[in-house]
Amino acid sequence: MARIVMKFGGTSVADLDRIRSVAGRVKRQLEAGDQVAVVVSAMSGITNQLVGYCEALSPLHDAREYDAVVATGEQVTSGLLAIALQTLGVDARSWHGWQIPMATDGAHAKARIEAIEGGRLIERMQGGQVPVVAGFQGLGPDHRITTLGRGGSDTSAVALAAALRADRCDIYTDVDGIYTTDPRIVPKARRLAKIAYEEMLELASVGAKVLQTRSVELAMKERVRVQVLSSFGSDAAPYENGRDSLPGTLVVDEDEIVEKEIVAGIAYSRDDAKVTVRRVPDRPGVAAAVFGPLAEAHVNVDMIVQSTGADGTTDMTFTVGKTDLARAIQVLQAARGDIQYGEMLTDADVAKISVVGVGMRSHAGVASTMFRTLSDRSINIQVISTSEIKVSVLIGVEYTELAVRALHNAYGLDVA
Amino acid sequence: MARIVMKFGGTSVADLDRIRSVAGRVKRQLEAGDQVAVVVSAMSGITNQLVGYCEALSPLHDAREYDAVVATGEQVTSGLLAIALQTLGVDARSWHGWQIPMATDGAHAKARIEAIEGGRLIERMQGGQVPVVAGFQGLGPDHRITTLGRGGSDTSAVALAAALRADRCDIYTDVDGIYTTDPRIVPKARRLAKIAYEEMLELASVGAKVLQTRSVELAMKERVRVQVLSSFGSDAAPYENGRDSLPGTLVVDEDEIVEKEIVAGIAYSRDDAKVTVRRVPDRPGVAAAVFGPLAEAHVNVDMIVQSTGADGTTDMTFTVGKTDLARAIQVLQAARGDIQYGEMLTDADVAKISVVGVGMRSHAGVASTMFRTLSDRSINIQVISTSEIKVSVLIGVEYTELAVRALHNAYGLDVA
Numbered sequence: 072m073a074r075i076v077m078k079f080g081g082t083s084v085a086d087l088d089r090i091r092s093v094a095g096r097v098k099r100q101l102e103a104g105d106q107v108a109v110v111v112s113a114m115s116g117i118t119n120q121l122v123g124y125c126e127a128l129s130p131l132h133d134a135r136e137y138d139a140v141v142a143t144g145e146q147v148t149s150g151l152l153a154i155a156l157q158t159l160g161v162d163a164r165s166w167h168g169w170q171i172p173m174a175t176d177g178a179h180a181k182a183r184i185e186a187i188e189g190g191r192l193i194e195r196m197q198g199g200q201v202p203v204v205a206g207f208q209g210l211g212p213d214h215r216i217t218t219l220g221r222g223g224s225d226t227s228a229v230a231l232a233a234a235l236r237a238d239r240c241d242i243y244t245d246v247d248g249i250y251t252t253d254p255r256i257v258p259k260a261r262r263l264a265k266i267a268y269e270e271m272l273e274l275a276s277v278g279a280k281v282l283q284t285r286s287v288e289l290a291m292k293e294r295v296r297v298q299v300l301s302s303f304g305s306d307a308a309p310y311e312n313g314r315d316s317l318p319g320t321l322v323v324d325e326d327e328i329v330e331k332e333i334v335a336g337i338a339y340s341r342d343d344a345k346v347t348v349r350r351v352p353d354r355p356g357v358a359a360a361v362f363g364p365l366a367e368a369h370v371n372v373d374m375i376v377q378s379t380g381a382d383g384t385t386d387m388t389f390t391v392g393k394t395d396l397a398r399a400i401q402v403l404q405a406a407r408g409d410i411q412y413g414e415m416l417t418d419a420d421v422a423k424i425s426v427v428g429v430g431m432r433s434h435a436g437v438a439s440t441m442f443r444t445l446s447d448r449s450i451n452i453q454v455i456s457t458s459e460i461k462v463s464v465l466i467g468v469e470y471t472e473l474a475v476r477a478l479h480n481a482y483g484l485d486v487a
Numbered sequence: 488m489a490r491i492v493m494k495f496g497g498t499s500v501a502d503l504d505r506i507r508s509v510a511g512r513v514k515r516q517l518e519a520g521d522q523v524a525v526v527v528s529a530m531s532g533i534t535n536q537l538v539g540y541c542e543a544l545s546p547l548h549d550a551r552e553y554d555a556v557v558a559t560g561e562q563v564t565s566g567l568l569a570i571a572l573q574t575l576g577v578d579a580r581s582w583h584g585w586q587i588p589m590a591t592d593g594a595h596a597k598a599r600i601e602a603i604e605g606g607r608l609i610e611r612m613q614g615g616q617v618p619v620v621a622g623f624q625g626l627g628p629d630h631r632i633t634t635l636g637r638g639g640s641d642t643s644a645v646a647l648a649a650a651l652r653a654d655r656c657d658i659y660t661d662v663d664g665i666y667t668t669d670p671r672i673v674p675k676a677r678r679l680a681k682i683a684y685e686e687m688l689e690l691a692s693v694g695a696k697v698l699q700t701r702s703v704e705l706a707m708k709e710r711v712r713v714q715v716l717s718s719f720g721s722d723a724a725p726y727e728n729g730r731d732s733l734p735g736t737l738v739v740d741e742d743e744i745v746e747k748e749i750v751a752g753i754a755y756s757r758d759d760a761k762v763t764v765r766r767v768p769d770r771p772g773v774a775a776a777v778f779g780p781l782a783e784a785h786v787n788v789d790m791i792v793q794s795t796g797a798d799g800t801t802d803m804t805f806t807v808g809k810t811d812l813a814r815a816i817q818v819l820q821a822a823r824g825d826i827q828y829g830e831m832l833t834d835a836d837v838a839k840i841s842v843v844g845v846g847m848r849s850h851a852g853v854a855s856t857m858f859r860t861l862s863d864r865s866i867n868i869q870v871i872s873t874s875e876i877k878v879s880v881l882i883g884v885e886y887t888e889l890a891v892r893a894l895h896n897a898y899g900l901d902v903a
Contacts, residue, residue: 087543087544090544091544124503124563125570128567129571129573132570133569133573135580136566136567136570136581139583140567143559143562146559149555150552150555151544153549153552154545154556158544158545164549164551167632
């Protein structure tokens with residue numbers, strides 16, 4: 072017997088048929104002897120519609136009213152799923168954020184969960200009842216409804232799993248797990264049976280968006296085991312598949328991963344642009360002079376490289392989000408007098424390729440394999456940055472697919 | 488300075504443009520110096536959609552879940568109207584039933600309001616804020632959302648007006664007041680400036696459905712002055728119209744109506760069927776033998792006439808709702824042994840015409856005017872029933888329009 076939180080996203084509850092199908096899946100989980108709580112998103116499209124109403128009335132709408140409006144989507148799904156479960160003979164009831172309560176801070180529209188009172192729900196689960204919790208929402212200190220920001224239902228589910236001391240949080244989504252890379256680029260991409268929290272965070276932040284980043288951070292902090300599953304598998308045998316002993320991907324502490332692969336996956340992102348500030352007098356404080364004004368303008372800077380020439384000047388190269396590029400150029404032009412650079416070059420036609428894996432901590436040679444593999448394909452590396460479990464390079468955007476495929480093969484990730 | 492509750496129904500808040508228009512109307516009411524609270528229904532069509540979801544999942548759905556689902560419609564409107572008001576510079580906030588709280592009994596899907604905590608809202612109104620209250624819903628003793636049944640937002644508004652000790656409850660709807668009769672039948676029908684609670688109840692129960700009956704009963708009990716207004720009048724000058732010094736119809740205590748008309752209006756209904764049980768042995772207990780089984784089968788009986796013949800038998804004639812006719816026939820056939828009637832006749836092609844007015848209490852001759860007027864048109868009266876403020880007759884359904892027009896003219900109700 073295990074205690075499981077099952078979370079179903081918007082496409083999994085998109086219409087009444089899918090809600091019925093979700094009810095069937097929950098029932099089978101109960102029949103396996105588990106205690107189950109469910110977290111649901113709004114039926115797909117509903118949240119966008121409600122957000123659209125608020126924005127049409129006022130671009131600067133009151134976030135408290137926005138929350139009151141938008142949270143209704145999940146309330147509808149939780150009530151409907153409770154009815155669908157009852158129809159199958161399952162004891163179930165819906166819970167809104169304010170009823171549990173799921174206490175959050177007062178940051179409306181982007182609130183953070185602070186405390187969940189789990190005792191009453193545990194009692195009911197022990198009595199055989201399935202709580203069907205409206206995700207994405209909570210109760211603020213002002214006694215009003217809060218929402219957690221887009222994708223917040225993942226975080227609701229993980230937080231609830233922590234509060235209920237659940238053995239696992241199953242996130243049903245429209246993909247069937249986390250892959251070694253984007254299967255659209257590499258058909259031989261392999262679904263991972265397990266992935267460490269840290270790897271998941273790196274993969275998510277570089278473009279493999281399956282779980283909301285905050286939900287992974289929370290899972291890591293609270294040591295909640297998160298299983299990513301497809302809600303569109305066979306209804307009859309949800310836990311069978313030919314590839315793997317596990318039905319999806321389990322996101323866990325790295326200690327739980329016995330046979331660590333050195334590299335878990337290859338991520339890519341085309342969302343960055345490169346900025347180079349050339350011939351800056353090489354003196355103390357030059358980095359602060361460049362990056363201070365950017366930080367003040369809320370431009371996030373990612374990869375940074377500094378190279379010093381023989382003539383007493385230095386070149387600073389870094390990346391910013393493509394959407395921030397125009398602002399970055401404006402800021403740096405305004406600061407030219409302070410920085411005293413010779414010229415500024417920008418390039419939006421770049422891609423960031425990252426090799427991610429907790430196994431790197433104990434294995435040398437990951438970076439050099441990456442550089443050699445790209446060099447063999449005559450792909451020029453423009454910027455390099457590394458962290459404990461990740462090596463990232465910036466290359467020309469036209470080489471994205473070639474680089475991802477070559478690296479996927481070089482690290483032995485291709486499915487046999 | 489007055490304290491006003493303004494209630495807007497589903498067609499008045501059907502889309503964002505109408506919500507903006509409602510916001511403008513509320514703002515003008517504030518600018519007139521009044522304190523204002525608003526009660527809103529769901530955007531038209533939404534409630535039906537949500538009810539449809541519940542019914543599609545299960546015809547016998549849990550009423551508590553139904554309430555949780557269906558109450559979201561009003562929550563959306565209250566948040567959106569609050570945003571629209573803020574956009575016009577009006578201080579406003581939404582209130583859900585559970586936040587006020589609007590305490591109800593535990594009869595989910597048809598709950599009755601038990602108590603409303605008005606103090607906090609009054610304070611805010613005195614500070615210039617407009618509470619925008621989600622109608623139709625409350626908080627049950629089980630700490631879950633309840634709803635009041637269809638049309639319940641009228642009742643929410645009247646109950647709120649009582650709790651806030653409001654000077655008036657303005658119900659904005661898709662008609663501009665209460666008429667002396669149906670203007671589709673009598674183009675010369677006149678809008679009433681004032682109508683007594685009792686008259687409104689009689690007119691509503693016989694087909695002039697503008698306000699939910701329960702809201703009128705509550706208004707009468709709590710002495711809340713209710714104004715029925717159109718929300719589709721000119722935005723620029725909502726309080727002007729050529730016909731009357733008042734913008735709609737004020738539903739008040741009859742003491743407030745100085746110049747009482749003897750007859751306030753003519754109502755009609757085609758929803759009844761006539762049943763006659765003939766040649767029943769005329770003995771004590773015969774009425775109980777006929778109507779007891781009907782009551783047990785939840786068949787409501789309305790007009791009742793008994794006429795005794797010379798041969799020691801009696802005929803019982805009465806009306807039931809058309810939708811109950813089949814059940815009534817079944818019940819009476821089953822009870823034939825007990826009642827020992829000779830034959831049963833039924834007729835669904837009847838109409839009930841009613842003349843309503845509190846002035847009847849002090850004026851004789853209302854009934855005889857009715858009978859003479861119908862006789863002059865050769866309309867046969869099949870059944871008569873009277874109350875303190877109403878005379879009703881049953882006639883052939885094909886005479887409905889003729890009878891209504893003739894009576895409207897006979898009582899001097901035609902507009903000049």
